Amino acid sequence: MKIVVLVKHVPDAAGDRSFAADLTSDRAAVDGRLSELDEYAVEQALQVVEKAGEGEITFLTMGPASAGEALRKALSMGGDAAVHVVDDALHGSDALATSKVLAAALGKLEWDLVVCGMASTDGTMSVVPAMLSERLGVAGLTLASSLTVDGTSVTIRRDGDDASTTVTASLPLLVSVTDQTGEARYPSFKGIMAAKKKPVTTYTLADLGIEPAQVGLLAAWSAVESATKRPPRQAGVIVTDEGDGGVKLADFLSAGKFI
Amino acid sequence: MTEVLVVVDHVDGVVRKTTTELLTIARRLGEPSAVFFGAGIEAAQEALAKYGAVKVYVVDAPELDGFLVTPKAEALVAIAEKTSPAAILVTSSAEGKEIAARVAVKLDSGIITDAVDVDASGVATQSVFAASYVVTAKVTHGTPILTVKPNAATPEEAPAAAAVENVAVTFSAAATAAKITEVAPRQKSGRPELTEAAIVVSGGRGVGGAEGFGVIEALADSLGAAVGASRAATDAGWYPHAFQVGQTGKTVSPTLYVANGISGAIQHRAGMQTSKTIVAVNKDSEAPIFELADFGVVGDLFAVVPQLTTEVTKRKG
């Protein structure tokens, strides 16, 4: 079985994220990292191959040169090879363009299964997997909280608010997995060393047959008009419980007419 | 006036509050037409009429329930192609966002997700980077497709005809590729819906176990509140994942948020820091949650919370 895992390099959520002058996410302001939510995708792909006892995993990212770090991190967890779509014209691409480019890259690779994270931790749109399913013309088993592959049939559980649903489809297909699928492994020292030798192929837009004018900030079909930092919350009153903490809290709630 | 399509979020014809909010927003942009999937339109029609749906397009086909999301996206596209709407509004739920994403590709149109407000010119407001920034954005190409979060507007009544028009849709083979084989409904708690509640009482790792949530639920019930949980608590299996607040759970923006035994990690803050008033109980005075709190008690939640519950019950008495 051939698996492609889509991973994104994002500004670390623990840092003070901000916007650049062109109102795109400022990648220079904060250290980047492999999106934590894509680590779950990497983990699930590795488990599928481990259970099947065979299979090949390729990691795919679209992003600037620094996004190569996300590929190295994924490769240090396991897998075989990586593909990096990098081109200056991609700066500022929206989800529609991103999915167009990723679909074109997937068109050049061989795969039975594509695994995505549930959402990127910077954009948090959670739309690229569904868009890819549309563009590739394969089933999209989205937001899986568990995943099993049995021959050519893939079954997921999807935990919604009203019900937990089981969904099945046949390969080739795409899944996106949530952080409910189980903790991702840490790279071992051996894994980190091995990752350095794994092949990373780069594609430009020209390699994918996409015109620069079809992607990037100017081709984005939604435009950010303003970005304003929310003022920090005013410091409140903090008391130490001396046996009457609950009563003091009740006084505060009464004053605010909550009770 | 041009139509604005609003996808109805309903359970067996019981229309969710989010839909009445969307209908209210739709009136700023044009003439609301509801899009109703599945059975139960008889039950839903009155609510849709009350909140301003001029028309209701009804698609009822077995594919809608038997397969994952795609049939709904195809049905919505069929209606959009017929009506050339000024915009399409969908609730920002997991399903709503997926419908929107698929329709954006099919209609080759711009999409904005998780709007917390939309004005008459179609400019959407979003809360980004764990709610540390407020962004305004606009769709610049095609039919604007907007997914809107709960509580983005106060539902306003505006009686209209809600004239039902049944739409027959021919689904593609792709629409029936992901087959739903089992549906296990969730138990209802009887408490207010987490994302709609005016008060949310949450518990985290400090609650110590599933039994500990009894204390949290008792406080919630005294206040008429919904119960929430941190991921530490849901991952441990102490409380169901559906009640998780944060980046990979629900976003809540109640008038009062009560955080108990929750440290206040960035991913948790992402889901609650736009709450109007925040109070916290935590035994660690250094916990970052106190940076957000309007009122905080440094102490053991098992002492403070039951005492608070008793006081609330007494004062409400």
Ligand SMILES: Cc1cc2nc3c(=O)[nH]c(=O)nc-3n(C[C@H](O)[C@H](O)[C@H](O)COP(=O)(O)OP(=O)(O)OC[C@H]3O[C@@H](n4cnc5c(N)ncnc54)[C@H](O)[C@@H]3O)c2cc1C
């Ligand atoms: C990609 C990603 C997504 C995530 N998504 C979410 C999300 O959606 N929601 C979420 O909540 N987290 C999320 N997290 C996890 C988040 O980073 C934190 O690990 C989590 O919020 C911690 O939960 P907690 O505050 O309950 O636990 P801890 O951080 O362990 O805090 C427990 C607190 O309880 C206090 N305490 C202990 N005992 C008592 C007592 N008896 N009385 C009073 N106080 C006590 C402690 O002092 C401590 O401050 C995510 C993480 C990642 C990487």
Ligand SMILES: Nc1ncnc2c1ncn2[C@@H]1O[C@H](COP(=O)(O)O)[C@@H](O)[C@H]1O
């Ligand atoms: N630039 C990208 N490169 C590779 N994968 C991506 C990229 N953007 C999004 N994805 C994939 O799509 C998922 C959802 O992203 P999003 O729709 O942006 O929230 C992520 O978890 C990734 O698996």
